[in-house]
Amino acid sequence: MQDSSSVDQERTRDNARWTAALTQPRPARERAADALYTYLLRAARSEIGRRSDISRLSGAERDDLAHQAAADALVSIMRRIPDFRGDSKFTTWARSFVTFEARVKIRQHNRRSLVHGLNSQDWDRLPCPRANTPEAEAEAIALKQAVMSAMDTSLTERQRHVFLGVVVHGASIEQLATQLGSNRNAIYQLMFHARRNLRRHLAERGFVHGLPSL
Missing domain, CATH: 1.10.10.10 (Winged helix-like DNA-binding domain superfamily/Winged helix DNA-binding domain)
Incomplete structure (x- = not known):
């Protein structure tokens, strides 16, 4: 089992890798952004799946919403990297953005689908x-x-x-x-x-x- 100092050091190294890669010139920055997007998409799918009881999403529509949430979260993260202070893992910090975006997208979807009428x-x-x-x-x-x-x-x-x-x-x-x-x-x-x-x-x-x- 790792002691707390080893965990902190590993987190610091991991955070530094992410922030450095995402602020490098192209194409290194784009490769890092693609890797982060893959992570955010998994997180978005997980969040939307966890909230399936309050939405009517399924199939392609559900996956499209996950991609929207991941894309919007990535834009926000890239803009906010200078604000990242390293108090948590970078991926944990990034996940908070996509969780927020997924919840917003679900609320927007529910408003549209519940008001349109009855089929x-x-x-x-x-x-x-x-x-x-x-x-x-x-x-x-x-x-x-x-x-x-x-x-x-x-x-x-x-x-x-x-x-x-x-x-x-x-x-x-x-x-x-x-x-x-x-x-x-x-x-x-x-x-x-x-x-x-x-x-x-x-x-x-x-x-x-x-x-x-x-």
Whole structure:
């Protein structure tokens, strides 16, 4: 086992290698930046994977977000190298940049994906009256269309975001508060007003009996 002084010396040498390589003239600097980018990309993928419970990212879209986070982090790191004081390992310091960028990218993605509206698969997740007859099926289709209209005309953007997040995507109040930079009480209020506005819109159009629990 290494003693603390050996660990400190190794960290100092490693930090010096990174900072020297990243401040050398080309092409040495570019080779070091490529190596750092590879490290940042692994870290971004890990962070996004760890937070998969609060995002709907998968496949190519998820990998694209990781590349964006790694690229933005690399730009910030190169600009901030003069500020690096060596109190931690250089890679630990660098990882904090890509962790931040990955979280920002996830929040931005969630805001876009939760506000855009509902697709056919999303509608299948909404509670709906059981349709045992052609007439009941027609009523269920009409109700879904009415809810779609209500989403667009009766809710504010933030109310729509919260409603979709809770009812369709299963997000928690805490997750939505983080995404919107808000707090639990404000999210509860947004959800209350969203439900009230939707039910009022539907009631005005005759959808009173058999309403799903919105």
